[in-house]
Amino acid sequence: MVQGAVNRHTKLSEEWLQKYVDDWVAFYRKHTKEGKVASYIPVLKKANPSHLGIVISGNNGITIQSGDVSIPFSIQSISKVFTFITACMQRGISYVLNRVDVEPTGEAFNSIMHLEMGKVEKPFNPFVNAGAISVTSLLDGSTPEEKLEPLYELFEKMLGYRPKVNREVYQSEKESSVRNRAIGYYLLEIGALESDLELTLDTYFQQCSIEISLQDLATMGKILANDGEDLKTGKEIIPRQIARLVKSLMLTCGMYDASGKFAAYVGIPAKSGVSGGIIAVVPPRARANELPFLSGCGIGVYGPALDSQGNSLAGIKLLRHISNQWDFSIF
Ligand code: GLN
Numbered sequence: 338m339v340q341g342a343v344n345r346h347t348k349l350s351e352e353w354l355q356k357y358v359d360d361w362v363a364f365y366r367k368h369t370k371e372g373k374v375a376s377y378i379p380v381l382k383k384a385n386p387s388h389l390g391i392v393i394s395g396n397n398g399i400t401i402q403s404g405d406v407s408i409p410f411s412i413q414s415i416s417k418v419f420t421f422i423t424a425c426m427q428r429g430i431s432y433v434l435n436r437v438d439v440e441p442t443g444e445a446f447n448s449i450m451h452l453e454m455g456k457v458e459k460p461f462n463p464f465v466n467a468g469a470i471s472v473t474s475l476l477d478g479s480t481p482e483e484k485l486e487p488l489y490e491l492f493e494k495m496l497g498y499r500p501k502v503n504r505e506v507y508q509s510e511k512e513s514s515v516r517n518r519a520i521g522y523y524l525l526e527i528g529a530l531e532s533d534l535e536l537t538l539d540t541y542f543q544q545c546s547i548e549i550s551l552q553d554l555a556t557m558g559k560i561l562a563n564d565g566e567d568l569k570t571g572k573e574i575i576p577r578q579i580a581r582l583v584k585s586l587m588l589t590c591g592m593y594d595a596s597g598k599f600a601a602y603v604g605i606p607a608k609s610g611v612s613g614g615i616i617a618v619v620p621p622r623a624r625a626n627e628l629p630f631l632s633g634c635g636i637g638v639y640g641p642a643l644d645s646q647g648n649s650l651a652g653i654k655l656l657r658h659i660s661n662q663w664d665f666s667i668f
Contacts, residue, residue, distance in 0.1 A: 349629055351399050358659070362389055362404040365655040372642030372650030375611040377516075380509035384410070384613065384641035389651050391639075393659075394555035396568060396621065396632040402551075409548045410639060411506045413610030414446065416488075416544040417469040418583055418591075419557075423488045424475045425579045433475060435459075436529065437468045439586060446593045446647055447516050449523055459529055462590040464608065467520050467529075473544065474530040474537040481540040484532075488544065494574045495557050495567070500547050507546035514542065545610075551637040554616040558635025561587075561606070561618045584618060588667075595646040595653075603657045604666025609648040613641030617656055619665045629663045 366389045375381040390404035424433050442461045444451045452460065452467055460468035478484035493499045521538050524530045530537055560567055561584060565575030575583075587606035592599040599607060607617040614637065621633035636659075640652035660666060 349627060351401070354399065354401050354629055355403070357662070358391065358393070358401050358403040361655060361658055361662075362391060365389060365651045365658065366404070368651040368654050369640060369642040372640070372644055374613070374641045375643055375647065378506070378509050378513050378611070380506050381411075381612055381641070386642040388613070389638075389640040389655065390551055391652075391655060391659075392551040392555040392637045393630065393634050394552070394559045394636075395630045395634040396559065396563065397630065399630075400555070405639060406551050408639060409503075409550055410612045410614055410641070411503055411545060411610070412500075412547045412549045412614065413545050413612045414464065414466075414469070415549075415554070415608050415610040415614055415616050416547060417464050417472070418587065418608050418616070419488055419491060420469065420476065420544055421463040421472050421586070422575055422579055422583055423491055424472050425582070426491075426576065427477060427487060428475055430579065430582065433463075433472065436475065436531075437461075437463050437471050439589075441590045441596055443594050443597075447520065449516075449520055452520075452523055452527070458527060460524070462586060464586060464590045465593065466517060467524060470517065470521055470537060470541050471524055471529045473541045474524075474532040476532075476540070479536070481536065481543045484536075484540045485544060491574070492547075494572075495560055496553050500549050500553070502543050502546045503548040504546075506548075507542055510542040510546055511539070514538065517541065549614075551614075551639050554614060554637025554639075555635045558616045558618045558637065559633070560635065561616075562620050562633040562635055584620075587618065592648050592653075593646050595644070595648055599648075599653065603653070603660045604668050605656075605660060606667075607656070609652075611643065611647050613639050613643065613649045613652065615639075615649055615652050615656065620667060622664075622667065624664060626664070630665075
């Protein structure tokens with residue numbers, strides 16, 4: 338039985354919060370057996386399916402880390418949040434939204450079917466592959482490095498360092514990219530690419546292969562929780578309007594065809610990737626009760642064993658449990 342319901346007897350000290358989270362990670366680690374690591378990108382098969390870790394970085398200065406928190410992993414689809422932000426900062430929100438919609442698909446992240454079935458002129462949202470590839474095509478530059486430069490600058494402002502592409506992951510993505518190529522050709526046909534197809538795909542494979550840590554996800558989640566502001570310096574890193582837009586998309590489309598369930602049962606904006614990462618955002622909330630992280634926090638979760646929708650299976654269960662225990666839901 339999982340313990341740790343918050344009630345009036347609960348101590349909110351760091352030590353107690355740490356004990357709860359350790360207990361929950363140990364409990365949910367058992368569920369990693371029910372998932373499978375991604376295999377369609379061959380190098381991702383090397384991940385250890387029993388890994389599970391979480392970092393919670395609070396606005397109150399408290400950081401809780403538990404489980405496998407020191408394994409670097411590729412950012413994969415979580416990059417879509419930040420290329421979308423970058424494109425909006427570069428081109429303006431209306432330019433980007435004229436080219437990619439903000440509707441959930443209810444389909445797999447790499448589906449092509451909905452594009453063709455709906456006879457759409459623009460991809461459904463920036464977090465499915467079709468939308469993300471379109472967004473990548475909007476970035477300025479004539480090489481992947483030039484296109485991704487503002488993304489790296491954004492990461493550097495948020496994290497204090499420039500993360501790098503993991504070349505092995507990048508090669509593996511590139512070599513196993515038939516479906517993304519099919520999506521790319523379809524986008525080309527409907528006029529939804531603003532850069533050369535090869536350049537766009539290469540940039541997309543690189544952005545997905547950027548290596549990050551759980552601490553990084555929690556830090557970036559915290560900045561989004563604060564509408565783009567870094568509370569440490571008081572600087573606005575992401576314009577508030579863009580930060581709010583991206584959070585609404587994370588809530589409605591961030592977990593692909595499991596986004597509705599995640600919104601209903603966990604109730605916070607989040608974005609997953611096939612390497613097993615999840616970034617989650619807990620904005621400050623007004624509650625009468627004494628609860629942990631009332632002033633908001635960013636969360637990073639890593640658990641490479643995935644469910645059938647391509648989301649970290651135990652990671653979602655862990656987030657759901659914590660959200661319920663500590664009343665994280667934004668609703
Ligand atoms: N690089 C992966 C792909 O394009 C990203 C997908 C994901 O993380 N869901 O297939």
